[in-house]
Amino acid sequence: MADLFTVTAPLLIRRPDGRQHVAAEIFRHPHGVVYFELFWNLRDPEQSVHVVTGTFKGDGPWKIGDTVIRVLGCHGTDGDLARQFDEWRMYRAQHTDTYPERPFIEAIARRHGAAI
Template sequence: MMKSPLMIRLPSGKKQVMAEYFPHPNGLLYFDLFWHLGDPAETVHVVEGAIRGDGPWKVGEAVITVLGCHGTDPELASAFDDWQHYLAENNGAYPDRQQILALARRCGAQAFDLRS
């Protein structure tokens, strides 16, 4: 289903890049960029509603699309570039896949990973 860098536009109009995303019984669970440096209560979110579409996707009133380029979404593309640079420069500082999946499950996500 979803494999590329994705952004979410929330009903409020706020846009964010999703570092991680998982199906959740109430919709979709996603993690902010740099989520692991903050409090998961503030950096991990549930968007309520059925996941619909083949791209772009809708979850409730939120819209999920593939992250645009610097010409389309310059601020988000720059944030994603910063994220990729951080990951490359800080090898080992990011939680491994099993830790990420464990946190997602603790937050109520379903057991499977949309990235696999």
């Protein structure tokens, strides 16, 4: 079984309402996961950090309740989201000095109930 929290490939999260996000950060939660959208640090974390709860199933793709998490496909499969992820990687490379440090990220995740 692939461990969702050790996968190094970008992860796509598809919510039951059809919204899709690529996870910039993902953490265990006692009842599911906490994930951060791409460019979360440029927006209000209350809008860009999400908690997904439900029964955890699968070994990739994974399902938590009615939310599906899978590895992001290539430009031919998930074109728009793959481009967003490319922009995110470029942004991170260019802003290493201003991207929040790990303790700050973990503190936000804990505020959302992450089990860190």
